[in-house]
Amino acid sequence: MSSSSQRVLAVVRRQILNGERMPGEKITEVGIAAEMDVSRTPTRTALATLAAEGLIEKRSGRGFTVRSISSADVEKSIAVRAALEALAARTMAENGMPKSAEDALLQSIAYTEKVLDADEPDPDYMDGYQEANILFHETIMYQCGNDLIAHAYERIAMLPLAALGSLAFDRTNPRRELQRLTVGHSQHIIIFDAIKKRDAARAEAMMREHSHATLNYADLFVKRIYETGGAAAETAALK
Amino acid sequence: MSSSSQRVLAVVRRQILNGERMPGEKITEVGIAAEMDVSRTPTRTALATLAAEGLIEKRSGRGFTVRSISSADVEKSIAVRAALEALAARTMAENGMPKSAEDALLQSIAYTEKVLDADEPDPDYMDGYQEANILFHETIMYQCGNDLIAHAYERIAMLPLAALGSLAFDRTNPRRELQRLTVGHSQHIIIFDAIKKRDAARAEAMMREHSHATLNYADLFVKRIYETGGAAAETAALK
DNA sequence: CAAACAGATTTTGTATCCAAAGTTAAGATC
DNA sequence: GATCTTAACTTTGGATACAAAATCTGTTTG
Known part of the structure; x- marks a missing residue:
């Protein structure tokens, strides 16, 4: 085009x-x-x-x-994404981790570590965290060795909140957000380790768990947005 | 269109x-x-x-x-399909089986039973078995309650052998084929039972196993086709 | 003989016109 | 007053024309 x-x-x-x-x-x-x-x-x-x-x-x-888009639709799209990501993690563990993927994953992990180790949570870093998060997930998705996974993923990627990193940072509760990031980060490390050691079952299970946590979180988050969505949308339409 | x-x-x-x-x-x-x-x-x-x-x-x-299309591509497409089908089975178990889905699944099971109970394997029934098999898988895929699964599936469905029922019947070895059908049929029954009882974990695991068996079989089958594919393709092009 | 240039051809993207299918609305008839 | 019919309009699908971009080819030049 x-x-x-x-x-x-x-x-x-x-x-x-x-x-x-x-x-x-x-x-x-x-x-x-x-x-x-x-x-x-x-x-x-x-x-x-x-x-x-x-x-x-x-x-x-x-x-x-x-x-x-209903909140049910959002749940559905995240469920599909989770299944594809789990498959991607398993596949990369089976095929071995390419050098370029290892570099990207380590870069993502290093950046997130820097954010979490800061003396106090800096909201500006959070945008960077999102990028690092997207980098982690897309690296596994696109370099796992099965390009059809990404192909299928791209078909649902545009649906709201199915897209990686579409979850905004909840600035009203920074401590809880930091906890969530800490747990997510630990899961990233475990997934990286499992893939590196070519433990396919562990990589798949951990990615599944990781996505599931995101899904549960998204569920709460989305319901809050969409319950007040009418007003917010009207505001957006009026300007 | x-x-x-x-x-x-x-x-x-x-x-x-x-x-x-x-x-x-x-x-x-x-x-x-x-x-x-x-x-x-x-x-x-x-x-x-x-x-x-x-x-x-x-x-x-x-x-x-x-x-x-390489045989590796075929493996990839089947892996994605298997992941989506396992998710569909889990989802339907979680949401409950709609009446229309139950009717369709029972119809598929009944037809396959009739084929297997015949006194001697009738090759003509095998085409019908394929249809029954497709009916089983598509019913779960399309009526599980998450339409995005089918949406993602349709994006890869056209790739050779990812399509349901694209596996031809190996007429040179009818006894082995009948065994394969028997095992597949038993798995269908278990999957139906698990979904009906809303045992999501069992439904997912069984569908995963079922798809995996198909994948392994397809692998062998495909390699035989594609290794002689050059000659066959040339023949097709010359006429 | 290799490389580069120029012209010709292929291929694609966009605009516009026409026709068909379906939708809406108004009016006529019962 | 309700319903059926008809006519105008909306919307899309398909055909053709035109222009731009890219590729291929053939020749020329070093």
Whole structure:
């Protein structure tokens, strides 16, 4: 794909994820094309991609609508991601850890360690922690030796909160967040160790546990967001 | 999508899976469009879908090429399918088995039982067994309560041998095949029982074991096909 | 003989036009 | 007043035209 269709895809996707386009909102080829000042052709390919990603739904003869995401949907997408990640961890343990993967994982671990060892929790580091977390998970996903895992993952990656690192840092409770990070970090180390020692069963089990913890946390977090989601979304739409 | 693009998609996909289009063979929008006597527009959407399915690869500026599938690729796709199916079995056990799913699963089990109880193995029944097998697996996949599992599955379903029921019946060794079917059938019954009793751990473990057995069998089977694949493919291309 | 340049060809991306399918709304009829 | 019918409109799918980008080829030059 090239510039026009890529631009439309990126812009509309961002608008949906940012809540600028409300769930249930109608989306048509002509509407988007006029709005973005391009023809229907690139708009078409962009909308097809968004539909494949699950962000919009096709209503035969009535255009597309922005898909409304329930907290149940979020749980579902995280469950699928967890299963794929567990498989990826097992696969990398079986195939052996490539040098490039080892470097990336160690880099992720080192960064997180630096954050946790700081004298007092610095909120600015937390963004970095997110990056380090994403690096850890994506490294295992993409370098495990089975590219189809990442391929399947990418199909659900755009759904809210299925994306790695989509969990925001809860600034109202920094101590609890730090505890969560500490536990997550220890799990990362165990997973790294298990893969390095080619203990496939342990790597898979630990990754499963790790994802499950994230899932439980996300569950609580999401319910808090989505219960007040109506107001927040309206605010976003009004500006 | 409508008739033209759907037709192009179905035809080209079948051609690739049948070996009528060789791995590495060049595919262009204009070429397919002329061959199928349609314009480039539906051809383009069809090729985009095939690329998403992983059957063809995009070579920027040089059209697409039919992806060559190694036996390693087959193993990979089956591993992903197995992980998704295990998750589906667990999920349905957790959520409870819908009535429609119970009917379908019992129908599948009953049909397979009839095949196995026949006085002598009738090869004609084997096609029916494949259908019953597909029914069993798809019912769990599509009615487990997490539609994203099926969504992810459909992204890899078209890769050779990842598709349910793509394993042909080995007619040269009917007794062994019957044994395999018998074991598989017993596993189906256990999986059904575990889901019905909402024993999620057992359902997941049993489905994992079941898929693993299929994987191991597929491995042997595939290597036999693909080792002689060059000759067979050439034959297909020459006629 | 190798490398580089230029022209030709292929391939793709975008715009626009046309037709078909389906949806909505208004009016007529019972 | 309710329902059926019809007509206008919306929306999408497909065809064609055009332009730009990339690749290939053939020739020329060092």
